[in-house]
Amino acid sequence: MEELVAATTIPYESIADESKTEQYSEVPSAPRLPPVGGWKKAIFLRLLAIIIIGSGLFISLEGITIVIALFFIVVPFERFFPRQKHQAFKRPHLELDIGYAFAAPLLNIIAGIGAIFVAIVSLAWIPGLLIAPYVAMIPSPYKLIAGILLFDMTIYWAHRFYHEIPILWKFHSIHHSTEHMDWVSGFRAHPFDGTLIAPAVIFLIAAGFPNEQVGFLAVFQIVFGLFLHANVRFRFKIFDRFIMTPEFHHWHHSNEEDAIWSNYSTFLPLWDMLFGTYFMPKDDRRPQIYGVDEIVPMTMAEQLKYPFEGVKNPLSFLRHPLRPLWSVIRHPLRSIGRGFRFIGRMIKGYLAIAKLMFRSATRPWGEKYPSAARHIERSEGYTRKLKL
Numbered sequence: 095m096e097e098l099v100a101a102t103t104i105p106y107e108s109i110a111d112e113s114k115t116e117q118y119s120e121v122p123s124a125p126r127l128p129p130v131g132g133w134k135k136a137i138f139l140r141l142l143a144i145i146i147i148g149s150g151l152f153i154s155l156e157g158i159t160i161v162i163a164l165f166f167i168v169v170p171f172e173r174f175f176p177r178q179k180h181q182a183f184k185r186p187h188l189e190l191d192i193g194y195a196f197a198a199p200l201l202n203i204i205a206g207i208g209a210i211f212v213a214i215v216s217l218a219w220i221p222g223l224l225i226a227p228y229v230a231m232i233p234s235p236y237k238l239i240a241g242i243l244l245f246d247m248t249i250y251w252a253h254r255f256y257h258e259i260p261i262l263w264k265f266h267s268i269h270h271s272t273e274h275m276d277w278v279s280g281f282r283a284h285p286f287d288g289t290l291i292a293p294a295v296i297f298l299i300a301a302g303f304p305n306e307q308v309g310f311l312a313v314f315q316i317v318f319g320l321f322l323h324a325n326v327r328f329r330f331k332i333f334d335r336f337i338m339t340p341e342f343h344h345w346h347h348s349n350e351e352d353a354i355w356s357n358y359s360t361f362l363p364l365w366d367m368l369f370g371t372y373f374m375p376k377d378d379r380r381p382q383i384y385g386v387d388e389i390v391p392m393t394m395a396e397q398l399k400y401p402f403e404g405v406k407n408p409l410s411f412l413r414h415p416l417r418p419l420w421s422v423i424r425h426p427l428r429s430i431g432r433g434f435r436f437i438g439r440m441i442k443g444y445l446a447i448a449k450l451m452f453r454s455a456t457r458p459w460g461e462k463y464p465s466a467a468r469h470i471e472r473s474e475g476y477t478r479k480l481k482l
Contacts, residue, residue, distance in 0.1 A: 142395040143193060150197035157196040160320075161278065168277040168324050177275075177327040177344070177380070185274045193394055194281040205288035209295075215444065218248065218293035222300025229302045241303045242361065245311045248294035250365040251455070253358040256290055258454040258470055259447060264401035266290070271397070273385040275344060280323040284401060291315060315360050323347075334374050335363055341380070345373055348381035354463040370459035 150157055169183070194201070213219070232240055256266040269283040291312055298308045322343040330339045338361055346357035356373035359365045366372035391397055421429060453470040461469065 139393045139395045143393065146200060146394060146398075147193050147196045150200040153203070154199040157198045160198075161192060161195045164277050164320065168321065168326075172277060172325045175326050175328065177325050177340075181274055181276070181325055185276065187272070187274070187392055188278065190392060190394060191272065191278045191282045194283070195278060197394070198281065201285040202288070205285040208286045209289045209292040212289040213292040213296035216252075216293040216296070218297040219300040222297040226300065226302045237303065238307055241298055241307050241311065244301070245294050245298055245308075245315075246359065246361040247365055248297050249291060249315065249360045250358050250369070252290050252293050253360065254369075254371065255451050255454060256287070257355055257358070258467070259450045260471070261447065267386050267388065267390060268397050268400065270347060270384075270386050271390040271392075272347075274325075275323050275347060275384055276325040277320075277323070280320040282397075284398060286401070319343075319360070335367065337361065338363060342374065344381045344384075347384050349383045349385050349387070350381065351464075352462060353381065355466055370461070 173183070229237070229240070256262045265284045265287045269287055272279045272282050295308055295312055298311075299305065318338075322338065322340050324340060326340060329341050331341070333339055334342065338359060342357050342359075342363060345353045348354075353373050356371050357363070357366055358371055363372055391400060450470060457466050457469045
């Protein structure tokens with residue numbers, strides 16, 4: 095056995111000796127392969143990303159300003175106190191995340207349009223209107239505290255649904271696709287993923303909280319989140335159960351099985367502890383693996399399209415804009431029938447999402463992934479008696 099090991103092991107000194115490494119110098123280097131889909135597709139996607147980023151910079155330079163500020167504020171801490179010491183500053187896909195930051199003004203406009211739609215269809219304004227008389231009775235000094243608690247709880251449930259309902263996860267998975275957490279990784283997000291805070295905003299506005307308070311909470315939640323992604327080793331362990339820390343959020347981004355579907359809170363871990371999704375190991379273990387299991391493309395244009403895979407392009411009618419109008423004129427009754435069928439499919443889809451939301455909210459307290467996922471997604475419904 096010792097002879098076999100010796101025969102298959104290259105001694106270190108033989109590698110260090112140049113005269114003994116000539117036999118290895120003839121090994122060719124790995125060839126440069128064309129990108130997946132070919133060079134034409136790669137060039138097209140790069141040009142499309144340049145257009146998106148350029149449009150964002152044309153609208154506003156706030157993306158560059160924020161990146162520069164984070165570079166000078168956060169990067170020094172990452173260099174002197176790194177969480178992942180092996181992670182280089184120029185890590186894979188750094189330019190993708192910076193591109194998202196530069197394109198933010200354009201993507202935020204798209205997110206705002208989507209947020210209006212989500213705010214309406216989420217029906218979060220209904221309970222807001224119901225509690226409005228009680229909110230009006232809260233003394234002004236305590237109204238901000240009540241607003242923070244209600245905002246954070248609503249964000250908790252929206253965030254939980256974006257993870258546990260497959261159609262919503264397709265949007266949120268873009269943000270979680272990063273395998274390196276640092277000063278700029280928090281920018282990577284689909285614009286429609288930004289609608290996550292829409293139910294909380296419309297809920298507070300309908301409940302009668304001042305618009306200034308609601309706006310402040312929304313902006314603070316976004317800015318605070320950027321710092322929580324930093325590659326710094328500070329743990330702030332004493333605050334684990336009181337306020338969100340980088341360690342808390344890094345576990346949320348971890349792709350280690352016992353941490354998946356956990357730590358949804360954005361301010362207060364209270365909601366995770368209350369609803370059974372809190373995860374912070376008692377030992378000194380720290381998250382090491384980030385990212386998602388599915389294969390998410392690593393170009394901006396493909397990531398923006400990713401949640402819509404398999405969906406018919408809604409702009410396809412522009413190829414023949416008069417054809418739908420002509421069809422309505424020729425077959426008005428048939429067109430009315432198609433309209434009703436479309437509305438029926440929309441209602442059916444909405445009810446299907448509502449059903450999954452109910453299963454997510456009523457799954458066993460503290461149940462871990464993937465058992466929790468099977469409870470939510472199986473067609474026969476939820477019951478504690480079924481064994482998985």
